[in-house]
Amino acid sequence: MAKITVSVIINSSIDKVWNQLNNPKDIEQWNQASADWHCMNASNDLKVGGTLKSTMAAKDGSSSFDYEAIYDTIIPNELIKYHLLDGRMVEISFQETTNQVLVTETFDAENQNSEELQKAGWQAILNSFKKHVENN
Template identity: 55%
Template sequence: MGNKITVEVTVYAAIEKVWKYWNEPAHIMKWCQASPEWHVPAAQNDLKAGGTFTTTMAAKDGSMSFDFGGVYDQVKTNDLIEYTIGDGRKVRIVFTHTGDTTNIVESFDPEETNPRELQQSGWQAILNSFKSYTENN
């Protein structure tokens, strides 16, 4: 599983709002998709070391769906989330905040099926969706 892939975004919102929207299932269901053709009909999140999460991602036309989930390895409120996806890959998310601006850097182990560029663009699209949702709600 070669070098990590990194995506990044700056959200014009205070860390308290960013943290809440990133982690509460009701909000996750509003932003966690890479394109308008997809949605999240279900999300569960037990945000603590050893806690688990599951996000169901589904095509709106009903043609496809899958669960994305894992176990939290480390959680530092408003600063850091590290988790292991169900297939063993690691993800690290760093939140850097100053006033009403929060920078999010997400690094993850690539999977072996899809090209790196596709994985990076998909994760970046989800991050961009988060930025848009958080800044506009």
């Protein structure tokens, strides 16, 4: 299974980046790849064995999908590893420098969409997260 990596540098503190990545109310604000989509709901039980859930939907109601994952490793402000219900793995690492945080996500590709499309979609969501953190 191919692995895909996306990353972004966020101009903020590590604590703010960590909190806004994991707070369900924040997730609902940044978890979309484009302006014509939105995150209808999110819940997050941030502990090993806990569950991350969200629903992303087109604003016109034409489609939606659920995202659900189980946490495997959590090192606050450093690393999150979880697996999706289909068994694919996701790893999110955080590297702090002076007033910046490099967030890197590596995930197992799925078989329905091209790797390029998957990378573009995940990068767009990560870019939305960056914009949310820097503007809130």
